[in-house]
Amino acid sequence: MDAINNDESFRDSISTITAEGKRAWLYPKKPKGKLYNARTWVSYGFLIIFFALPWIQINGHPFMLFNVIERKFVLLGIAFFPQDFFLFVLAMLTFVVFIALFTALFGRLWCGWACPQTVFMEMVFRKIEYWIEGDMMQQKALDKRPWDTYKATRKISKHLIFFFISFVISNTFLQYIIGVDDWLKIVTDDLSQHKAGFISILVFTGIFYGVYARFREQVCIVVCPYGRLQGVLLDPNSVVVGYDYKRGEPRGKLTKSVENKLGDCIDCHQCVQVCPTGIDIRNGTQLECINCTACIDACDDIMDKIKKPHGLIRYTSENSIKQGIKFKITPRIIGYSAVLFVLLAALSVFLLIRTDIETTVLRTPGLLYQKTDSLHVSNLYNIEMVNKTFDDMPIELKVVEPKGEIKWVGNGITKLKQQSISQSVFFLIIPKSEIIKTKTKVKFEVYSNGKRIDKTETNFLGPNN
Numbered sequence: 128m129d130a131i132n133n134d135e136s137f138r139d140s141i142s143t144i145t146a147e148g149k150r151a152w153l154y155p156k157k158p159k160g161k162l163y164n165a166r167t168w169v170s171y172g173f174l175i176i177f178f179a180l181p182w183i184q185i186n187g188h189p190f191m192l193f194n195v196i197e198r199k200f201v202l203l204g205i206a207f208f209p210q211d212f213f214l215f216v217l218a219m220l221t222f223v224v225f226i227a228l229f230t231a232l233f234g235r236l237w238c239g240w241a242c243p244q245t246v247f248m249e250m251v252f253r254k255i256e257y258w259i260e261g262d263m264m265q266q267k268a269l270d271k272r273p274w275d276t277y278k279a280t281r282k283i284s285k286h287l288i289f290f291f292i293s294f295v296i297s298n299t300f301l302q303y304i305i306g307v308d309d310w311l312k313i314v315t316d317d318l319s320q321h322k323a324g325f326i327s328i329l330v331f332t333g334i335f336y337g338v339y340a341r342f343r344e345q346v347c348i349v350v351c352p353y354g355r356l357q358g359v360l361l362d363p364n365s366v367v368v369g370y371d372y373k374r375g376e377p378r379g380k381l382t383k384s385v386e387n388k389l390g391d392c393i394d395c396h397q398c399v400q401v402c403p404t405g406i407d408i409r410n411g412t413q414l415e416c417i418n419c420t421a422c423i424d425a426c427d428d429i430m431d432k433i434k435k436p437h438g439l440i441r442y443t444s445e446n447s448i449k450q451g452i453k454f455k456i457t458p459r460i461i462g463y464s465a466v467l468f469v470l471l472a473a474l475s476v477f478l479l480i481r482t483d484i485e486t487t488v489l490r491t492p493g494l495l496y497q498k499t500d501s502l503h504v505s506n507l508y509n510i511e512m513v514n515k516t517f518d519d520m521p522i523e524l525k526v527v528e529p530k531g532e533i534k535w536v537g538n539g540i541t542k543l544k545q546q547s548i549s550q551s552v553f554f555l556i557i558p559k560s561e562i563i564k565t566k567t568k569v570k571f572e573v574y575s576n577g578k579r580i581d582k583t584e585t586n587f588l589g590p591n592n
Contacts, residue, residue, distance in 0.1 A: 141348060141405075141414075141415060142404065142405030142406055142415070143344060143345065143348065143404070143405055143415075151405070152270075153343075153344060153403070153404070153405045154263045154266050154267050155253075155263065155400065155401055155402060155403045155405075155421070156262060156263040156397075156400040156401045156425075157257050157262045157263070157401075158401045158421040158424055158425065159424060159428070160423070160424025160425070160427060160428060161424065161427075162420040162421075162423055162424050163420070163421065163424050166239070166240055166249075166250070166419070166420065167250060169240055169241065170246045170249075170250035170251075173241060173243075173246050174246065174250075174251075177243070177299065178299055180303075181299060181302035181303055181306070181307050181310075182302075182307055185204035186204075186517065187517075188201070188204065188206075188517045189201050189204075189306050189307070190203065190204050191203075191303065192303065192304075192306055193303050193304055194304055194305060194306070195304060196304070196305070199546060200215075206515045206516065206517065206546055207515070208485075208513055208515055208546075208548075210485050210513050211481070211515075213477075214474070214477055214478070214481070217470065217473060217474050217477065218474060220470055221467065221470040221471060221474055224463060224466050224467045224470060225467055226353070226360075227360055227463055228460065228463035228464060228467055230356075230357065230360040230361065230365065231360055231361070231362060231364075231365055231457075231459060231460055231463060232365065232366065232460065233365070233366050234357075234361060234365050234366055234367035234368070234412075234418055235353075235354070235357060235367070235416065235417055235418040236366075236418055237353075238347065238353070238354070238417040238418055238419075239368075239417050239418035239419040239420060240418075242417075244338075244346050244347065244351070245347075245417060245419065247296070247339060248339055248343060248344075248403070249403060249419065251292065252289060252292070252339045252340075253403075255285065255288055255289070255292075256285060259281050259284055259285045259288075260281055260285065263400065269281065269282075286340060289336055289339060289340050290332070290336050292339075293332045293333075293335035293336035293339065293340075294328070294332045296331075296332075296335050297328050297329075297331035297332040297334075297335055298310065298314075298328060300331055300335075301313075301324070301327060301328055301331065305324070309324075310324075312324075313325060313328070344403055344404045344405070344415075347404060347415070347417050348404060348414070348415050354414055354415075354417075355414070357414060358414065361412065362457070362459060363444060363445040363446045363449075364444050364445075364446055364452075364454065364455065364457055365444055365445075366442055366443065366444050366454065367412050367416070367418060367442070367443070367444065367445075368408060368416060368418045368419075368420060368422065368423060368440065368441070368442060369408070369411075369412065369440070369441065369442075369443045369444070369445065369448060370392075370398075370408050370409045370411070370439065370440050371438065371439055371440070371441070371443070371448050372390075372409070372448065373448060373449075374390055374391050374439060375390040375391050375392035375409070375439050376390045376392065377389055377390055378390055378392035378393065378394045378409075379393070379394055380393060380394065381393045381433055391430070391433075391435045391439050392409065392439060393429065393433060395429055397422075397425040397426065397428070397429055398422035398425050398426050398440060399422075400425070401421040401422060401424070401425045402419075402421060402422055403417070403419060403421065404416065404417060408422045408440055412445070420442075422440050423440050423441060423442075426439050426440040427439075427440075482515075482580065482581050483514070483515050483516045483580060484512060484513065484514060484515070484516075484520070484522075484543070484573060484575075484580050484581040485512070485513040485515065485581065486510070486511070486512050486513075486524075486571070486573050486581045486582075486583045487510070487511045487512075487583065488508050488509075488510050488571055488583050488585045489508065489509050489510075489585060490506055490507070490508055490509075490585060490586065490587075490588065491506075491507040491508060491509055491552070494506075494507050495588065496587075496588045496589050496590070497554075499556055502558055502559055502560075503556050503557065503558055503559065504556070504557055504558075504559055504562060504589045504590065505534075505554045505555060505556040505557070506554070506555050506557075506587050506588055506589075507536075507552065507553075507554055508552065508553055508554075508555055508585065509550070509551075509552055510524070510540065510550065510551050510552070510553060511548060511549070511550045512540055512543055512548070512549045512550075512573070513547075513548050514543035514544065514545060514546060514547050514548075514549075515546070516545060516546070517545050517546065518545055519542060519543065519544050519545055520542065520543045520575045520580075521541065521542050521575055521576060522540055522541055522542060522543050522573060522574075522575055523541075523573070523574040523575070524540070524553075524571060524572075524573055524574075525571065525572050525573075525574060526555060526569060526570070526571055527570050527571065527572050528568075528569065528570040529557055529561035529562075529567065529569070529587075530557070530558065530561055531555050531556055531557040531558075531561070531569070532555070532556045532557075533553050533554070533555055533556075534553060534554045534555075534556060535551060535552075535553045536551070536552040536553060536554070537551065537552070538551075539551050539553060555569065555587065557569075557587060557589065559589070559590070562587070562589040562590065564591060565588065565589065565590075565591045566586045566587070566588060567586065567587040567589060568584060568585075568586060568587075569584065569585050569586065569587045570582065570583075570584050571583050571584070571585070
């Protein structure tokens, strides 16, 4: 935002890196206030959902599963396979456009209120740190203190708890990937039978522990691509956590002699002290800001003490502060909304027409037609059938046009196991009288328990009559 002080030098560096290029460890002050309490309750809801989802099942099957290893995904109880990759791509495009629209409207509201990194860091690990080591000044004093029993007890206790929570998160993360049933086998069976699973748990535990014990805010500043995109997704009408410089400037210590000459900001630095990424929100919107609202609570608390109204730092937009313009729908928002509507409509249509069984029949490449006898011609076909359901299904393949007969090579496909892919080979034998050109379109239908569940088409190569 265009503050009265136009010094933009703060953008040349970040608060977590010193002038020598080393890590500057942050000691954010423990936040308090209405918004912090609201975020705490929201985080409780998120944590309940996060830890409960892998255990929720529909008819004995997982509600959510992201098995990247076996390329099996279950969303809202519906199984998706590699053959549904186009749906995944469409869903990702829809999600990206939604993020762009959401950010253009509400800034990084997601980051401050619902991002797993923020929830675990600020609402779990940071709370434990405050409980064991104390607030900002106590933590600084403890780190400067020589190693003794007092310091060792607190540091070791904190990191043991951090590691245990990371272990719990790691196990839950693995449940999302392989499912609760397979996870239970890893933790209950003989360890020698599940070495890979146990190693995965330890690796993920180490990653989560490293993130929350050491890497911390660097995830938001350095790693997260969403934070990097903020600069191109926001515009002057986006709602962000902002400092009202028109009301706050010029800032200075509150005294009777200058009370009428200063703005409402008394330069107490409370907004800086509570910031988990170490920024000064009074400098305007910055890449590091995750919209956690800790600065809003801190500022409102100071405003109460000096008998000034709340809102010096608040959810607002640049145009609202600079020109007093209320929120309005812009062409950019309309464009994002239109694209999102089209993508949602397309995704909905494809999901509605998506079949439980997907059948692919292709003529075996490199082979010509074969004359079975003087009246019939045959082609060899490869067939692949995908069962996307959680039930075994009896299968019958029928040729409906033109008239013909199917002869399987081997046992053929008569039953599809749940969530599986079956492949086979068969000959399609067609009377010469049904062949009117070199390539004849052939239509197949797939039945299960007398009900048609899928259909497919291919070509039949024969003599040109």
